[in-house]
Amino acid sequence: MRKLLLGATLTISTLATFLVICSLLPRTAAGQHVNLNQGTHSAQQSPSVAASTTASSTTSLGDQTDLSLTVYSDLALVRDVRDVTLPPGDFRLKFMDVAASMNPATVHFRSLTDPGRLSVLEQNYEYDLLDPQKLLAKYVGRDLKVMWGPTEVTATLLADNNGPVWKIGNEIVAGFNPGVMHFPELPPNLYDRPTLLWTLENSGPQRQQVEASYLATRLAWSADYVLTANRDETVADLDGWVTLTNNSGTGFHNAQLQLVAGELNRAVPPQRAFKELEAMRDQVAAATPAPFQQEAFSEYHLYTLGRRTSVLNNESKQVSLLDASSIPLTKTYEVNGQQYYYRSAQRPGAPLKDPVQMYYKFKNDEKANLGMPLPAGTVRIYQSDSRGNVLFAGEDRIDHTPKDEEVRLHVGNAFDVVAERKQTDFKTIANQLYEMEYEITLRNHKTTPVTVEVNEPIGGDWEMLNSTFKWTKTAAFAAQFVVPVERDGTSVLRYRVRVRW
Template sequence: MKRIVLPLLAAAVLGTTFLLAHESVAPAKAADPDRESVAVTVYNGNLGLVRDRRRLGLRTGSMRLPFPGVSAQIDPTSVAFRALAHPSDVDVLEQNYEFDLLTPEALLAKYVGEDVVLYVTRDDREVAVPARLLSVQGGTVYQIGDSIALNPPGRVVLPALKGDLTPLPTLVWTLGSRHAGEEPVEVSYLTGGLDWKADYVATLSGDDRTLELGGWVTLENTSGATYEEAKLKLVAGDINRAPREEDEQKRARMMDMATDAASAPEFEERAFYEYHLYDLPRPTTIRNNQKKQIRLLQAGGVATERLYLLEGAPWYYTQPYGGEQGRRVGVYQEFRNARHDGLGMALPAGTVRLYKADRDGTIQLIGEDRIDHTPRDERVRLKVGEAFDVVADRRQTEFKVVDSGHVYEEAFEIVLRNHKDADIVVQVLEPLPGEWRMIDHTHRFEKAGAFSVRFEVPVPKGGETRLAYRVRIEI
């Protein structure tokens, strides 16, 4: 009789294959049909669409067809089966998803309350000890003679496989066929455990007027399946999904790292409905528990400019406000996603890390920011950090309630100090709540929106500039 051996304290993966029996419906000829191709589309937000083409042998009448190797996080309600050569002659009568997987823990649990054999070491030799398995909850409990043993050392031997455990997540169909012979089929389904993100590396030139931008896609597969030589597509955009009754529990997994060569072909990008599709023009293997990086884009000589920005807050305008001293001024780099600048490709959301070489040529990180999905010809603004040598003092010089509770007139003064060795221009962005009217101002301004104004304030090197304005606000 074949025996199954398990360590007591360490889980070992069993590779035994099951033959699934059924009383009234005979199994199909090919229990593991040959895969012809697989295509994987990965969306933002832990969602993938798998299209799996295989060839299987059919005969006329009813048959039971196991379809192993599907994702462990498959949504069974999304599965679609299609016969490609004779679609009108093959009907799906019943579908089941078998996910009671063959593991040491699951197999051992089938023997609770039954006799097994323990092998323990005594006097430097292994001795067989009959035992009864009482529990596997939080460890193992055995009855050995009149004693109870908790997590005893050694290994346990089971007489046989037991139960309907399956080595891999498996779809099982009951088919009715009016055609006999080889039949190509396509199975498609949605699955969790597939996700991707974009990351960018931008390197500023010495004069800060151009940058080189490289983009990489990081694809993560924790779906429980490997997709060999898959046709890979990525969808960027926020698709709407129906609410689910409960969120799936995420399992912790070890992640391997695999990086494609830098000379690999880049993704081909195109519009698709209200989203953007990125198509890898070569097959790639997406292994389970793997992170894979593939180049998305590479562009040089992208025109950019540095911006200094000081932002106010709406609450300044509805109450007396004492002011703030030594406020930091934000530093930004901005560029246009345009073809004439070497870009012009829809940029998926992701993190941009900005680098610059110091005086001896060593590349240093100067900041990072996250961008949203950015269409072509739109501007990209990256916050690099806070300027060390540019500070601002802000104070409210007058506050008057014109009409109690909703009309205010007030004045503000902002002093900008520049300790750098070069002249700069600071943008001061003031959010004005409600209806507003500018009564007086020392610098020109423009409406940045219905409820905001922007001042462009030149500040000389080693000097300071005073910006003052008076505004009436009705809320």
């Protein structure tokens, strides 16, 4: 009996002690006990939760502090500098408003504030741009609110191959246009404009200045010139214009514009090409007063606009390149013979007519008020008539022309100067030795005398036996004759050659 009483007493005492200890434990607001390991569990999130809470930052044109555009013949180097706020650690940076025609392999990103403490872990170029068809394709397998006749219903988009296929209620429907469709949200992998996405690691300051550089196509420039000759065709004025075309998919606002003239070799991997172009950009000096300052670097010429300009998307812009006046001008007439004259005739016994080509020539030097390397381009030629009106006279294209070189422009063919030729003799002197004689008649119907350069191709091992006008051997297989023709007059060039084949 005593043992039973003693055991009951100990049990009651133990239970009371347990109740007292429990009353001293902390409670939650809901009356539940706090897990002693709660702090540890709250700090350890699942990978999916951690990924969804990764920090991110977005930058657009509003953050841009500097922009430079170096345009080559068919591509451009873009340098975009922005002030951005970057979270510490790993995060994603959405860099918006880049050219849609960019080459992602040429992108170069760096911090100008603290380069050693901001590194790129991953880079993506997002060019899947938002439009109604792509938006619809992203909702395959999901529900949408569509107009089914006059009624708005919930429909499931089953497929979107050559047209949408819907499930509305218990029916499969195709071939109808639902008109207005309501999308609950924008898919995360569709963008309203081309965007670069970087995964970065930042151990530096939050506020930094960053630079993104890349190559983009569909940006090009060309040079156009206007040459206006006076009535006597002895002097001319030359105006040069740069035409810049932007179809890259984005606009460039308040940019420092530079143009590169020359033949750029691009037969190298894209990354190497970008590094070479970056090195070229680093050699560029600061801009000077408008319109353009030119300088030589490597085997190219660089033209820097002395002010900032904006180039909108799908826009052509013209900027003045040069303005020169009172350039001494030389006018020449040329007749260029062709090899087939020695082997055929259209009408036996009748002369063949040659076009008499008219050229303007001038020297690209300081004495002629020029001396600036001229980029390749089209020269349109104008001349004043007797009333002082300027009329279009012709056009030609020039190659890249350094200073102190001659510019030669084919204006057109002379109307009032006529050239006819025929072969008047052919003899076999010995084995593979021949003599040939030609006659070229020049008639001038102008009111002023002219001088015509006649350039004759002569094959084989040749020797000039005689000529009615002075001649010069201009190449191994060519001779040139200078023939003056009086106004309303005629001059006849006869020459005889001995040729060994």
